[in-house]
Amino acid sequence: MAARQLNRAQIFELFSRLAEANPAPRTELDYGNDYQLLVAVVLSAQATDAGVNKATRGLFETVKTPAQMVALGEEGLKRHIRTIGLFNTKAKNVIALSEALIANHDGEVPRDRDVLTSLPGVGRKTANVVMNTAFGEETFAVDTHIFRVANRMGLAPGKTVLAVEKGLEKRVPQPFRRDAHHWLILHGRYICKARRPECWRCPVNDICLYRDKILVDPKLSK
DNA sequence: CTCCCGATAT
DNA sequence: ATATCAGGAG
Numbered sequence: 001m002a003a004r005q006l007n008r009a010q011i012f013e014l015f016s017r018l019a020e021a022n023p024a025p026r027t028e029l030d031y032g033n034d035y036q037l038l039v040a041v042v043l044s045a046q047a048t049d050a051g052v053n054k055a056t057r058g059l060f061e062t063v064k065t066p067a068q069m070v071a072l073g074e075e076g077l078k079r080h081i082r083t084i085g086l087f088n089t090k091a092k093n094v095i096a097l098s099e100a101l102i103a104n105h106d107g108e109v110p111r112d113r114d115v116l117t118s119l120p121g122v123g124r125k126t127a128n129v130v131m132n133t134a135f136g137e138e139t140f141a142v143d144t145h146i147f148r149v150a151n152r153m154g155l156a157p158g159k160t161v162l163a164v165e166k167g168l169e170k171r172v173p174q175p176f177r178r179d180a181h182h183w184l185i186l187h188g189r190y191i192c193k194a195r196r197p198e199c200w201r202c203p204v205n206d207i208c209l210y211r212d213k214i215l216v217d218p219k220l221s222k
Numbered sequence: 223c224t225c226c227c228g229a230t231a232t
Numbered sequence: 233a234t235a236t237c238a239g240g241a242g
Binding site: 051 | 239
């Protein structure tokens with residue numbers, strides 16, 4: 001009873017269309033250097049990119065290095081990120097993470113997924129984002145959107161985020177591997193949404209294996 | 223598995 | 233009112 005899966009030709013066609021619609025996909029988190037990217041991704045857990053950007057706009061004006069973050073302090077940081085969910089643990093983690101970068105990594109963001117994962121508040125998904133976006137590695141950062149989209153489409157079905165990541169690793173072909181996770185997250189955010197997927201305007205709805213497609217805009221029929 | 227946790231869309 | 237948002241740690 002293996003889950004239904006797309007074949008190689010369908011997967012290639014799927015990414016060809018997503019790539020055509022958005023040739024140069026980019027993260028929607030705002031940042032000015034690798035350290036700020038790392039902080040922004042840690043803050044983005046269970047929060048919207050728009051909400052994180054609103055909080056980091058002021059923060060990143062003065063804080064561009066781990067040392068500046070440590071100088072700001074946990075309470076100072078909280079004043080900037082109070083509007084983001086989970087802000088207490090995030091503030092604690094960002095300070096501890098910044099201290100670890102100074103103590104063990106010369107204040108630089110390490111280009112190593114296992115080392116990144118050892119930092120406070122940095123799990124596999126955050127490490128994969130940094131490896132891909134800061135260093136150009138072909139990693140697949142499986143967040144809530146990609147987990148949902150990969151399962152719905154039959155692109156990389158899996159019961160855990162790690163299983164989906166391994167599936168993508170195995171099945172996504174060149175030349176799409178570098179930007180695949182960006183296309184999938186944007187697709188999940190704006191079209192293949194959790195609550196009301198807008199399948200009627202999805203560019204790959206003829207390939208997708210999702211059983212509950214909504215092929216007509218509900219707003220057009222009332 | 224539970225907890226963390228405010229803003230936003232529906 | 234409730235589900236959801238670029239998850240991670242205990």
